[in-house]
Amino acid sequence: MSVIRVDTGAGRLSYGDIDMPCTFGRGGICAAEDKREGDGCTPRGLWPIRGVLLRPGKVNPAGIRLPWRWVREGDGWSDDPADPAYNRPVALPRPFSAENLLRDDDAYDVIVVLGHNDAPPVPGQGSAIFVHLSEGRPTAGCVAVERDDMLRLLPLLAPGDGMEIV
Numbered sequence: 001m002s003v004i005r006v007d008t009g010a011g012r013l014s015y016g017d018i019d020m021p022c023t024f025g026r027g028g029i030c031a032a033e034d035k036r037e038g039d040g041c042t043p044r045g046l047w048p049i050r051g052v053l054l055r056p057g058k059v060n061p062a063g064i065r066l067p068w069r070w071v072r073e074g075d076g077w078s079d080d081p082a083d084p085a086y087n088r089p090v091a092l093p094r095p096f097s098a099e100n101l102l103r104d105d106d107a108y109d110v111i112v113v114l115g116h117n118d119a120p121p122v123p124g125q126g127s128a129i130f131v132h133l134s135e136g137r138p139t140a141g142c143v144a145v146e147r148d149d150m151l152r153l154l155p156l157l158a159p160g161d162g163m164e165i166v
Contacts, residue, residue, distance in 0.1 A: 004049075004153075004163040006143055008042065013145060015156060020149040026138035029165070035117070035126040035141075037081055042141050043126060046164045048115035049157060053101060058109040063155035071108070075101040081123035088121065099128055107135050110150050114163055131163065 004015045008029045013022040027040030035043040052068035054061055076098035078085045083096035090098050101108055112131035134144040
């Protein structure tokens with residue numbers, strides 16, 4: 001297993017010889033056990049990389065070794081602690097709150113799904129912790145990098161890799 005390291009104090013993400021700036025949650029960094037839905041905090045820990053979601057027409061998947069799929073109309077991610085599908089991909093619309101994965105901006109052109117609070121999900125302890133493209137501001141709890149940096153990083157990642165946020 002190879003590990004991507006996120007040094008939140010320095011605002012840097014590193015993997016092998018690659019080192020790049022990154023942003024993280026507007027609520028700062030917190031211990032995983034203190035993470036709460038909607039707090040804007042990025043949880044510390046070593047998280048497995050589950051796979052990649054790509055927006056059609058925005059990214060060429062050639063060379064990606066991680067499991068991946070295209071994001072489709074109606075794809076969402078449950079962020080409602082009352083939802084039985086909390087912190088899981090869901091179909092929209094639905095009677096519970098869920099994030100639309102087809103955003104109006106480019107942040108979700110590439111989504112690397114991290115295995116935070118998913119085995120099994122504990123309602124309210126945080127959902128949708130991703131690595132995505134930078135919007136030039138802090139995230140809602142994810143880690144974000146610039147598009148060119150993401151496209152350099154993606155083909156290097158393999159099943160079994162993880163991300164350590166410190």
